Amino acid sequence: MRVSTLPNESTVATANVRTASVAEIPLTTAVGGAVEYDEQITKYFLGGAIVFGVVGMLVGVIIALQIAWWPANLGLPWTTFGRLRPLHTNAVIFAFGGNIVFTAIYYSMQRLLKVRMWSDALSRFHFWGWQAIIVAAAVSLPLGLTQGKEYAELIWPIDLAIAVVWVAFAINFFMTILNRRVQHMYVAIWFYMSFVIVIPVLHIVNSLAMPATLGRSYPIYSGLTDGLVQWWYGHNAVGFFLTTPFLGLMYYFMPRAAERPVFSYRLSIIHFWALIFLYIWAGPHHLLYSALPEWSQTLGMIFSIMLIAPSWGGMLNGLLTMKGAWHRVRTDPVLKFFVVAVSFYGMSTFEGPMMSIRAVNLLSHYTNWTIGHVHSGALGWVGMVSFGMIYWLVPKLYKTEWAKPGWATTHFWLGTIGIVLYTVSMWAAGLTEGLQWRAIDSEGQLTYPSFVNIVEQLQVFYWLRLVGGTMFLVGIVMLLINYIATVRGAAAPAPTARRAAVAA
């Protein structure tokens, strides 16, 4: 039986920590010669992730300001909320989230499979193609070119480009696995694979449309059917773009950073299959109490509630991997980010199923509560786990130390406090408006008949949210500055040599 020790880099030595198990990241036994990994492609995607993360979150702060203070819409077509909001969501999900996931995949899969990516050309095509799509999105969305479906706003020519780039990526991905020099695929690869397979299925089915002009098309589905297909897509964008590949990321980078093996191999098997099976059903919970057929709403609700189990399986496997490394959380910012990220994953995957219970949804739907929920997942889980990976990865990738090592901890606290301010203010706003919308007085009439009066009461929460969001943005800007300084430092001659030159 092949058992494994933690891989390659000598920093990790777990073989003597405990009996090695199959849950560990694979090893060196199958390798018959030196492999030169493609590090450049990882660096490309990493740079893209940080830059577009700043852009996407900046747009988020701008639209948060627009809600608190309407003149910030500037009275121009391309700067109004309705056009910038899709830009924000697409930028943070596909530009930031996408580039993060690709960074993780290109770095870890080469090591997990002990082989260089199958084709450097396809890797580059993937990188430049994806960045071109991001730029096309950043231009087209403010121009009002949209399909009008959430997280699927991009117009049909860009949709086609996404499909082409994805096929190139998938070929490279699967060929690399076929070429592997280890026998088994580690758990991170399973999660990546579900991402590579499911995203094009969702994207293609949801984007089927008849073009009217270059910038406008109409979906082949109508009404509630279009709604169902869209939310099947939309919720699985959460499931298979913002969850499974990030769990793959967690399964590689968290054990590496903690220098501990994954807690349970069995748990990873069970929660993987259960998660991908259940997630795909959850979409209709976005349409509860709508005219969507009852059976569909009920399926959506039931499967959403069941999702707690595999989600928490992942959370527990992550947190328990920290066993024996908890003392290091105090000093290591990487582990701080990971632990908080996995905790937020647990919280938001509890909150989500609760919100998909019809009675709760009746209160929470259409309110800021949903916005708070999304951001506890997006900032708390996706954001923090990404930052954890970056702070661990950059020194390895550039064979140097962070230029400003103390900033990581500052970033961590700014981010954490920012998220708390964000979610708490949105919960409060959501409950306020949700309760006031439906309050009925003793006469049987609406207690708060004026909608706009309710809106006015939310202002204080909107400002508070803006503060929280700005803190999170400042955190990632610090990361960007730190990253640039570090990369420049790595490229420049060694500091001792420079100092010697100055002295001379």
Next chain:
Amino acid sequence: MSDDNNAPYYWHRKLEGNLGLFAVLTTIVILIGALVEIIPMFTVTAGPQQLAGVTPYTPLEQAGRDIYVREGCYTCHSQMVRPTRAELLRYGDWSRAGEFEYEHPFQLGSRRLGPDLHRVGGKYPDAWHYEHMRNPRSTSPGSVMPTYGWLYTQSIDAADVQASIKALRAVGVPYTDADVAGVPEQIKTQGGEIVQKLASQGIKASPDHEIIAMIAYLQKLGVQGRAAIKAQTAAQPASAQ
């Protein structure tokens, strides 16, 4: 640790060594839920029910709807009234599936930063909308909605609308050849009526401007559904007796 005995999971170890099988299994596992939920939506019995009396948008209304989509109105306004007493009082009758039959794409929305709009048709006069879109605070003090000044300078292009109507026909909206050919005429006629109504309120507007299409669209929202529901409920007690 619980992992020391891996024997019961040997079957999975085999799977981990077989890329093709793993990928196929993953695909099957995710397709089950997808197919079970999506396919019945296309059947008459399990899918959305039709509602008699609901007709496709006129070209001018569709042009307005395209502007609604372009401006991302769905990011703040829902178009789906839920079946509760509070929503009945605030917005009107709950939304029926058949009312969305000709909606490509659907615009149910997910957020009420502003109020639901599914029953907004006929709620306010045209002049209200005309003022509201230019300066929301003139009609709704305290509103956080942006201003939409460019709708009063940008014009609708009939050929563009025609292309839309053709594409919508291709995805199943029952427009006739005459409907497609008559797009420019229809825009002129319906636009003219709105301009006249505005004129009676002392507002001088141009029939080509996008705001006219927007008003046409908003005034259509939920109106036919409301009438159809009224007719249905009126017919029901009679048939029961």
